[in-house]
Amino acid sequence: MTVHVCSLKFDADRDGGPQSVPAGDSYHVVRFPYGAAESYDADNMHALTRNGADHPFPSDAASGLIWPAHEAWGRLYAMIQWETASGGAATEFRDQFVRDPLGTADTTCTEHRPSSPGMQCFAKTWAIFVHPDVPLGLRVAHNADRPLDLVIAEFKLEYDA
Template sequence: MGLVICSLLWNAADAGQQKIKYDGDGYHLVRFPYVAGQESYDPWHMHDPAHGGGTPSKFPDARSGLIWPSHDGWGVLTALAFWEPHSSPTEYRTRFVRDPLGAGYDSTATSDSAPTGGGQYRSYVWQMFVHKGTPLGFKISARGRGDAKVAAPLVHAQFKLAIHTDVHTP
């Protein structure tokens, strides 16, 4: 079975603080730099700044938060978010989204969790069919009392897509 992979990493210590900007849906599309190294891996050019516009994207614009599947297939999406341990949210939310910047916005695998007594480290996994030409994004939200959005600092994030390209049908 064929497998193609894109693995993205952003770390505040290396790439600077990521300002959390909430979109109309109340979530922030996590952005990733266009660099290789560490955990980042993109031989299929699924996180290419040329995708999705007339001019190349530049980190940290919104398009730098997209993975563009290179193949149709069964996608395994994984993500990791580390929040500043002493921030004030009462709830953390995440979701994977198909076409997060376009008219075909389709969120899936939305989850929420309460803060723990220690570090705020979360990992996520979801599986779904992915299609070439339909970008994917990882969105986050930190909420306070009364569902108020909080600008809690994100300090580390990863977003990965593994596409099984040889899906058999009966």
């Protein structure tokens, strides 16, 4: 068996500034840069070009997708950091893993968390079946009365095949 890993990282200091997440109940796909900015993607599961079309970071929500290379029992990991001032603006932060986030979304591991003093930092892990024709995403939301900035995020898929 071979371990397959796609490990993505967004860092506002390195990747052109924070990702602004609009206020409201809607979830938004976290977007990740391509190429050298990625932590690891030997199987090309996070490709700029998919099905003949480019999906540029950060303008295209598809830049947040991982396309599993095999059918498998997969393990998902995420780490999310919101701007420092966000705890005073929001009382709840939301995140979830989702299959096919830009199509017929199938959500799992949805968490709603209260704000805490200082920066809002969260980590999570979950296991699900993954399929090559069904992309995976990490989505976030909050209940602040203004947009909030996501400053660091990581999204990882690992499986044996």
